[in-house]
Amino acid sequence: MPENKKAEKPPLRPDWTALSPEQGPAPTYWPAALALGTVLMLWGLVSSLILTAAGLMLMAVSVFGWLQEMRHE
Numbered sequence: 001m002p003e004n005k006k007a008e009k010p011p012l013r014p015d016w017t018a019l020s021p022e023q024g025p026a027p028t029y030w031p032a033a034l035a036l037g038t039v040l041m042l043w044g045l046v047s048s049l050i051l052t053a054a055g056l057m058l059m060a061v062s063v064f065g066w067l068q069e070m071r072h073e
Contacts, residue, residue, distance in 0.1 A: 026073070034062035
């Protein structure tokens with residue numbers, strides 16, 4: 001049986017360069033809040049004006065918060 005060794009990276013070709021590791025965006029709750037606001041707004045269209053208003057407010061806050069977070073990254 002072969003020994004458990006760390007996987008070695010294959011050597012680069014002579015005309016290639018190694019890429020530097022890149023950080024992805026930080027996790028956030030704004031997309032989930034936006035989805036919840038959309039559901040509340042659509043549910044409110046068939047049931048109550050209060051739910052529609054709450055959904056629209058949550059959507060607006062979520063979009064604003066998400067855009068602010070993206071601007072500061």
